[in-house]
Amino acid sequence: MELLTNTNHGLYCPQADVYIDPWKRVKKALITHGHSDHARPGHQQYLCHTKSVAILKHRLGKAITVQGVDYNECIRINGVQFSFHPAGHIIGSCQIRVEYKGEVWVITGDYKTQDDGVCTPYEVVQCHTMITECTFGLPVFRWEAQEKVAKNINAWCLENERNGETSLIYAYSLGKAQRVHALLEEGIAQVYTHPTVYKTNEVLLEQHLFDRTSICFDKDHFPKKGGIIIAPVAFSRSNWVKKNRKLQEAMVSGWMQMRGTRRRQGLDQGFVLSDHADWKGLLMAVKESKAERVIATHGYQDVFAKYCTELGLQGETYDTAFEGETVDV
Amino acid sequence: MKQFVQLYRSLDQTNSSIKKVQALVNYFDIADEKDALWTIALFSHRRPKRTVNTKVLREWAAELAGIPLWLFEDSYHIVGDLAETISLCLPAPRKQDDKNLCYWIDYVRSLKDLSEEEKKSKITSAWDSLESDARYLLNKFITGGFRVGVSQKTIVKALAKKYGLDEAVVSHKLMGNWSPDTHDLQSLLFDTSMADMDAKPFPFSLAYPLDQEVEDLGSLDSLLFEYKWDGIRGQLIKRNNEWYLWSRGEELITDRFPEFKSVLDINTDNFVLDGEIIIRKDGLIKDFQELQTRIGRKNVSKKKLQDSPAAFIAYDIMEFEGQDIRHLSQDERRKKLAPLITLLPNQQFSLSAEIKTSSWDDIKKLREEARSKKAEGVMIKQRSSPYQTGRKKGHWWKWKLDPYTIDAVMLYAQRGHGRRANLFSDFTFAVWDEGSLIPFAKAYSGLTDAEFKQITQWVNKNTIERFGPVRSVPAFHVFEIAFEGISLSKRHKSGVALRFPRIKRWRHDKQAKEANTLADLKKLL
Structure with missing residues (x-):
C-alpha cells in the first residue's frame, strides 16, 4: 500500500485516514492553503497552518472545525507524522511533509521559490517522493525579478495618474492582491480595493499578517479621477467598468507571459507576476528536495513528468478535479 | 531596434x-x-x-x-x-x-x-x-505572419495624419509591388511619375454583409442588384498596352491567368476593371473547387487551360481612357463599363449583369435561386455611390445565401494559435456511417471565448489519446457545422470536401447519436 494515493475525493493517506486538499467532502482534511481549489467547503475537520485559520473561517464559514499548527510542528495520526512547511505561495501556504516508517513524501501544494516579501518564503524540504504542482511547468515560463515588475507596475500607475486615468489592477483577492498592493509605492495614488479584496485584507490586518490600508470601493466611494483599484477579474464585467472611459486595465498573472492569453483578456496591460514557481523554480525545487520520485499535478503534468524522467527521476502524474490556476477566472 | x-x-x-x-x-x-x-x-x-x-x-x-x-x-x-x-x-x-x-x-x-x-x-x-x-x-x-492588430487601414490613417495626405491617396500609394529596395519614403508617398505606376492597382471597394431588412436600404430604383459570383476577386489593369492582374490580397497573379492576355487584343487602352475570376467552360460556370486548382499554380499547363479555362466577370471600372473615374456614380461607371466589355473577347470577358427587378419579393426569390446560377447570393449597390476605398458603410452590401448546415460529432481537438493559444479551438468533426463515425471536416471558428474555455476544460478532462498536439475525445459533443459548398473528393476519407466549414453553434440539446449521417451530407452534393 502506498503512503498516499490519488482517489476520487482527492489525495488520501490510508494509514492515517486523512485527505490533503480533498475536493469532495471528507472527515479530516489537511489544507495547504486558503485558495478555493485547495480549501473546499464541507469537511468535518480542517487542519492547516495557524496563519490560514482565519482565512479558512472567512472563506468557508465561522462554524467550521479547524485546528492550526505552526511550521515544523509535528502531528501524529495513527503512526504517521505530518508537518507543515512554508511554500511561499500566499500568506499561510504550506507544503505538507508526510513520514511513515522512514518513508517521506512532500506535497508541495502551490508554491513559488521567489521571496515576495509578504508571505513566509519557500523552504526546501527533503523527501523520497515529491508531489509537485506544475501550473507553469514549461520552459517558456521564467519570471523576472519582482523589483523589475514592481517598477513597471508603478511606472504604469504613475503614467495613468498623470493622464487623469484610473489604474484598475486585476489580481486574485487572496494572495496576489496583497502582493501587488505591497509593491505599490506610497503616494502615487489613492488605493481602492474591491469589497472582496477589502474584506480579505481586513481579516489579514486583524491577524497582523498584512499592513497596507485602502478605501473599500462601493457606490459612494470610488475614484472620480486617477486612483488605483485592486479587484478580482470578475469586476471587469461590472457595469461600472464597462461604462467608465477613464480607465486603464491591467492583469497581474504568470499567464501574461503568453501573448495569446494576454491578448485574449482584451486589457491594456499584462504584468507577468506569479505566485507559482516558474520552470527554473520547479526544477530547483525538485532537485533540492532530493526526491527520487516526482509526481506532477495541477498543470502541464505530462510534460513535466516526462522531463523529470529524462533527468533520471521516476516521473509520474496525478490528475486533479481542478485544472490548476488558469487565467480565465 | x-x-x-x-x-x-x-x-x-x-x-x-x-x-x-x-x-x-x-x-x-x-x-x-x-x-x-x-x-x-x-x-x-x-x-x-x-x-x-x-x-x-x-x-x-x-x-x-x-x-x-x-x-x-x-x-x-x-x-x-x-x-x-x-x-x-x-x-x-x-x-x-x-x-x-x-x-x-x-x-x-x-x-x-x-x-x-x-x-x-x-x-x-x-x-x-x-x-x-x-x-x-x-x-x-x-x-512571417507579422500580426500585431494593425490593419492596412490603421497604417494608412497614421501616414495620412503624419504627412497631411488624404487617406484614399495613401491607401492607393501603398498598393501593388513596391519594397523598401525599390522605393524611399518620398517616392512611395509623393512621387507620381514612377514607371511602376502602370502596374499599381486601386484599393478595392469592399461590401458590408447585409445586416438589416433589405427593404430598409432605400427605394428599389436607387439600388443596383447583381449576383454575387463565387470566384476570387480580381483587378485587371491595362495600361500602355501591358496588362496586370491583381488579387484582393494584393498579389500580382498575371502569370496564373494567361487567358486574360486577350485584353490586349482590342485597341482601347488604359483602363482598370474590377470583377470576379471564375472558371467557365462552354458557357457554363464551374464550381469554386475547379478554380481552386488554378489559384495556386504559377505555371499553368496547356491541358489545365483547356480543362479549366478562366473568365473575368466585370462589375466595375475605376479607370477609363487613363482617367481615374472612381468619383463617378455607380450608374455612370456602368455606362462606361458595359460598352467596353462588348469589345473584349467574350470567351474570357463578360459583364456582371444587372438583375432587373420590380419588387422586393422578386429580389428575395432571385436570391434564393442564386445557387442555380453558381452564385453565392446577391450584391446590392447604391446607384449614386462613387467607387469607395476599402470598406465603407452604406454603399455596397453582400446578401449571401444561408450556408449549408449539418450536425456533427467532435472527435479530435487541438490547441489554437495567436489569441487562442492554450485553448482547444481546432476541432475535427465526424458524421455517422453504418454505426461508425467518419471524420469529414475541421473547423476553427464560430464559438465564443467562453465556449472555447468550456470545451477546453472538457477536453482536458476527457482526453482518450494524445497524438502529438492532437487529442482524441469521446464522441459526446454535437456541433452544428455551417459550410458554403460541398464537392466529391478522392483525397478525403469521407469522400467529400467542404468549403469554409465553421462552427455555427454548440448543440447542447443533442446527443452524439442524434448527429447527421454521411448520407445526409451527400444529399447536399
Missing part, C-alpha cells in the same frame, strides 16, 4: 484604434526614414523573403535553451507561436542591442546564401543580442 520594440509594445497593449494610430505617428516622428519605410512594409505584409527554415530554428532554439527538442515542440504547441516560443525559451541575452530596425532586417536577409553552420552562428548571435520582445520581432521577420 529599441524604437521599433517600443512601437510594437504600444500597439500590442491597446485595443483602441485611435491610440494605435497615435503610436504609429509618434514612431514616424522619431524613426529614421529607412526604418519608417520598413515599418510600413512590414505592416502591409511585405516581409523579407524567408532565409532560414523553421525546422532548424527549432533545433537551434532547443539547443541554446538547453532543453530536448520534444520539450521545445510541446511548448510550441501550447504557446501557439513559434517566434514567441523561441524568444521565451532562450536564456537572457549577454550582449546589448544598439542597432536599428533596418540593420536587423538586412541581417536576416544577408543569411540567404550562407551555409547552415554560418546561418546558425549568425542567428544565435542575434538572439544573444536582443531582449525578449526584440527577439520575438526578429523571429517574426524570419518566420
Whole structure:
C-alpha cells in the first residue's frame, strides 16, 4: 500500500485516514492553503497552518472545525507524522511533509521559490517522493525579478495618474492582491480595493499578517479621477467598468507571459507576476528536495513528468478535479 | 531596434484604434526614414523573403535553451507561436542591442546564401543580442505572419495624419509591388511619375454583409442588384498596352491567368476593371473547387487551360481612357463599363449583369435561386455611390445565401494559435456511417471565448489519446457545422470536401447519436 494515493475525493493517506486538499467532502482534511481549489467547503475537520485559520473561517464559514499548527510542528495520526512547511505561495501556504516508517513524501501544494516579501518564503524540504504542482511547468515560463515588475507596475500607475486615468489592477483577492498592493509605492495614488479584496485584507490586518490600508470601493466611494483599484477579474464585467472611459486595465498573472492569453483578456496591460514557481523554480525545487520520485499535478503534468524522467527521476502524474490556476477566472 | 520594440509594445497593449494610430505617428516622428519605410512594409505584409527554415530554428532554439527538442515542440504547441516560443525559451541575452530596425532586417536577409553552420552562428548571435520582445520581432521577420492588430487601414490613417495626405491617396500609394529596395519614403508617398505606376492597382471597394431588412436600404430604383459570383476577386489593369492582374490580397497573379492576355487584343487602352475570376467552360460556370486548382499554380499547363479555362466577370471600372473615374456614380461607371466589355473577347470577358427587378419579393426569390446560377447570393449597390476605398458603410452590401448546415460529432481537438493559444479551438468533426463515425471536416471558428474555455476544460478532462498536439475525445459533443459548398473528393476519407466549414453553434440539446449521417451530407452534393 502506498503512503498516499490519488482517489476520487482527492489525495488520501490510508494509514492515517486523512485527505490533503480533498475536493469532495471528507472527515479530516489537511489544507495547504486558503485558495478555493485547495480549501473546499464541507469537511468535518480542517487542519492547516495557524496563519490560514482565519482565512479558512472567512472563506468557508465561522462554524467550521479547524485546528492550526505552526511550521515544523509535528502531528501524529495513527503512526504517521505530518508537518507543515512554508511554500511561499500566499500568506499561510504550506507544503505538507508526510513520514511513515522512514518513508517521506512532500506535497508541495502551490508554491513559488521567489521571496515576495509578504508571505513566509519557500523552504526546501527533503523527501523520497515529491508531489509537485506544475501550473507553469514549461520552459517558456521564467519570471523576472519582482523589483523589475514592481517598477513597471508603478511606472504604469504613475503614467495613468498623470493622464487623469484610473489604474484598475486585476489580481486574485487572496494572495496576489496583497502582493501587488505591497509593491505599490506610497503616494502615487489613492488605493481602492474591491469589497472582496477589502474584506480579505481586513481579516489579514486583524491577524497582523498584512499592513497596507485602502478605501473599500462601493457606490459612494470610488475614484472620480486617477486612483488605483485592486479587484478580482470578475469586476471587469461590472457595469461600472464597462461604462467608465477613464480607465486603464491591467492583469497581474504568470499567464501574461503568453501573448495569446494576454491578448485574449482584451486589457491594456499584462504584468507577468506569479505566485507559482516558474520552470527554473520547479526544477530547483525538485532537485533540492532530493526526491527520487516526482509526481506532477495541477498543470502541464505530462510534460513535466516526462522531463523529470529524462533527468533520471521516476516521473509520474496525478490528475486533479481542478485544472490548476488558469487565467480565465 | 529599441524604437521599433517600443512601437510594437504600444500597439500590442491597446485595443483602441485611435491610440494605435497615435503610436504609429509618434514612431514616424522619431524613426529614421529607412526604418519608417520598413515599418510600413512590414505592416502591409511585405516581409523579407524567408532565409532560414523553421525546422532548424527549432533545433537551434532547443539547443541554446538547453532543453530536448520534444520539450521545445510541446511548448510550441501550447504557446501557439513559434517566434514567441523561441524568444521565451532562450536564456537572457549577454550582449546589448544598439542597432536599428533596418540593420536587423538586412541581417536576416544577408543569411540567404550562407551555409547552415554560418546561418546558425549568425542567428544565435542575434538572439544573444536582443531582449525578449526584440527577439520575438526578429523571429517574426524570419518566420512571417507579422500580426500585431494593425490593419492596412490603421497604417494608412497614421501616414495620412503624419504627412497631411488624404487617406484614399495613401491607401492607393501603398498598393501593388513596391519594397523598401525599390522605393524611399518620398517616392512611395509623393512621387507620381514612377514607371511602376502602370502596374499599381486601386484599393478595392469592399461590401458590408447585409445586416438589416433589405427593404430598409432605400427605394428599389436607387439600388443596383447583381449576383454575387463565387470566384476570387480580381483587378485587371491595362495600361500602355501591358496588362496586370491583381488579387484582393494584393498579389500580382498575371502569370496564373494567361487567358486574360486577350485584353490586349482590342485597341482601347488604359483602363482598370474590377470583377470576379471564375472558371467557365462552354458557357457554363464551374464550381469554386475547379478554380481552386488554378489559384495556386504559377505555371499553368496547356491541358489545365483547356480543362479549366478562366473568365473575368466585370462589375466595375475605376479607370477609363487613363482617367481615374472612381468619383463617378455607380450608374455612370456602368455606362462606361458595359460598352467596353462588348469589345473584349467574350470567351474570357463578360459583364456582371444587372438583375432587373420590380419588387422586393422578386429580389428575395432571385436570391434564393442564386445557387442555380453558381452564385453565392446577391450584391446590392447604391446607384449614386462613387467607387469607395476599402470598406465603407452604406454603399455596397453582400446578401449571401444561408450556408449549408449539418450536425456533427467532435472527435479530435487541438490547441489554437495567436489569441487562442492554450485553448482547444481546432476541432475535427465526424458524421455517422453504418454505426461508425467518419471524420469529414475541421473547423476553427464560430464559438465564443467562453465556449472555447468550456470545451477546453472538457477536453482536458476527457482526453482518450494524445497524438502529438492532437487529442482524441469521446464522441459526446454535437456541433452544428455551417459550410458554403460541398464537392466529391478522392483525397478525403469521407469522400467529400467542404468549403469554409465553421462552427455555427454548440448543440447542447443533442446527443452524439442524434448527429447527421454521411448520407445526409451527400444529399447536399
